[in-house]
Amino acid sequence: MTRNRQTEASGIVRLFIMDLSPGALILCFLLCSVAGQAPVISVEPRAATVRQGESVSLRCQVKTGAQPIQLEWTRANNNPLPDNSKIGPDGSVLTIANARPANQGQYRCMASNSAGSSTARAALNVKYAPKVRLTPAGPLRVRIGDPVSVECRATGRPNPKLTWKRQGSTLQLVTTETNNVNTIQWAVVRPEDSGVYICQAENNEGVTEGKVEITVEGGPGAPVASVSSTEMTAVEGQSVTIECQASGSPPPVITWSKLRAPLPWKHTVVGGALTLTSVGRQDSGQYICNATNIHGYSEAYTQMEVETPPYATCLPDQVRLKPGDALRLQCLAHGSHPIQFAWSRAGRASLPAGAEATNDGRLLIARVKLGDSGTYKCVATNHFGSSEALAKVVIRA
Numbered sequence: 001m002t003r004n005r006q007t008e009a010s011g012i013v014r015l016f017i018m019d020l021s022p023g024a025l026i027l028c029f030l031l032c033s034v035a036g037q038a039p040v041i042s043v044e045p046r047a048a049t050v051r052q053g054e055s056v057s058l059r060c061q062v063k064t065g066a067q068p069i070q071l072e073w074t075r076a077n078n079n080p081l082p083d084n085s086k087i088g089p090d091g092s093v094l095t096i097a098n099a100r101p102a103n104q105g106q107y108r109c110m111a112s113n114s115a116g117s118s119t120a121r122a123a124l125n126v127k128y129a130p131k132v133r134l135t136p137a138g139p140l141r142v143r144i145g146d147p148v149s150v151e152c153r154a155t156g157r158p159n160p161k162l163t164w165k166r167q168g169s170t171l172q173l174v175t176t177e178t179n180n181v182n183t184i185q186w187a188v189v190r191p192e193d194s195g196v197y198i199c200q201a202e203n204n205e206g207v208t209e210g211k212v213e214i215t216v217e218g219g220p221g222a223p224v225a226s227v228s229s230t231e232m233t234a235v236e237g238q239s240v241t242i243e244c245q246a247s248g249s250p251p252p253v254i255t256w257s258k259l260r261a262p263l264p265w266k267h268t269v270v271g272g273a274l275t276l277t278s279v280g281r282q283d284s285g286q287y288i289c290n291a292t293n294i295h296g297y298s299e300a301y302t303q304m305e306v307e308t309p310p311y312a313t314c315l316p317d318q319v320r321l322k323p324g325d326a327l328r329l330q331c332l333a334h335g336s337h338p339i340q341f342a343w344s345r346a347g348r349a350s351l352p353a354g355a356e357a358t359n360d361g362r363l364l365i366a367r368v369k370l371g372d373s374g375t376y377k378c379v380a381t382n383h384f385g386s387s388e389a390l391a392k393v394v395i396r397a
């Protein structure tokens with residue numbers, strides 16, 4: 001499009017030069033000089049300040065220059081124009097509706113024609129009320145004597161001023177500030193430091209607050225929980241009791257839970273002791289005693305393992321083969337480890353010659369014979385009992 005017009009324009013110029021009448025020469029002088037001139041532009045306003053949510057228009061004005069002139073708006077940082085901006089039909093007006101903080105920056109208008117191009121810039125400032133972020137966000141539970149620090153970061157234009165206060169007090173706390181991060185900190189926290197702390201960020205556009213609750217635990221009277229044993233084993237079907245004792249003032253309330261699982265439904269809690277009736281394999285895990293009072297809480301853990309006798313199965317439990325085939329049987333067993341496996345053949349004193357049994361429960365005969373037919377038995381044994389499983393092997397020519 002641009003290219004076509006350009007050739008058209010130079011065509012007209014040539015036409016006038018060929019016709020040497022004086023009037024045409026004057027016309028040529030005018031046209032030719034304009035035709036050779038790059039655009040001269042300006043942007044109005046050169047700098048604009050708006051509040052977040054307001055709208056603003058920037059106009060790119062052409063002072064002189066040979067037509068046709070093409071106008072293009074871009075961001076000075078080469079980012080794309082924001083999606084809340086629009087360019088008017090003739091390309092000269094850039095409008096930003098509902099301005100956002102991120103719209104702040106330089107905008108550039110570029111005008112080009114056949115003779116060259118030129119640019120002009122406008123700076124946009126977007127003012128907005130502060131936004132506050134606290135790290136960590138809290139609520140914080142800290143142990144007496146530990147160090148604590150909370151950072152308050154704020155954005156806003158103009159740059160907000162940051163202050164920390166304790167809720168219920170108007171006193172400004174002494175804090176350290178570097179690069180718009182204002183940090184409240186204690187090298188050694190005391191029980192009386194418990195409370196809600198407020199970081200306030202203020203600029204001309206508004207005031208914003210961030211709050212963090214800090215609870216200092218472990219003062220005199222804080223609970224200390226302990227369990228009768230930290231590791232226990234029980235055999236499937238038994239009942240198990242885990243005692244939890246807790247000191248503290250006022251006397252703490254004891255609750256029991258299981259790590260990453262609900263407590264077994266067959267449980268009772270009496271005076272802090274947890275009893276599990278007729279435990280099963282799935283009851284293995286970590287049990288947590290939690291002692292809580294107004295000064296804090298304390299957790300004590302018991303790891304409980306439920307031991308189970310084996311339960312064996314054969315894979316496959318039936319197989320048909322031809323003489324010369326390979327026989328492969330696997331004995332699988334659930335139950336507490338270690339588990340030992342033993343293969344035998346029903347009604348026979350020993351396994352066929354050439355049979356190979358492995359520690360992990362496999363039985364292998366590389367080339368079976370007709371006489372290897374029969375019932376094979378796997379016995380799985382651990383410290384708590386044993387279990388057997390059968391596999392029927394039929395060999396036919």
Ligand SMILES: *[C@@H]1O[C@H](CO)[C@@H](O)[C@H](O)[C@H]1NC(C)=O
Nearest residue numbers: 257288290291292296297299
């Ligand atoms: C123990 O109790 C405290 C306070 O109620 C709670 O924050 C904590 O998560 C509890 N712990 C467990 C393991 O349930």
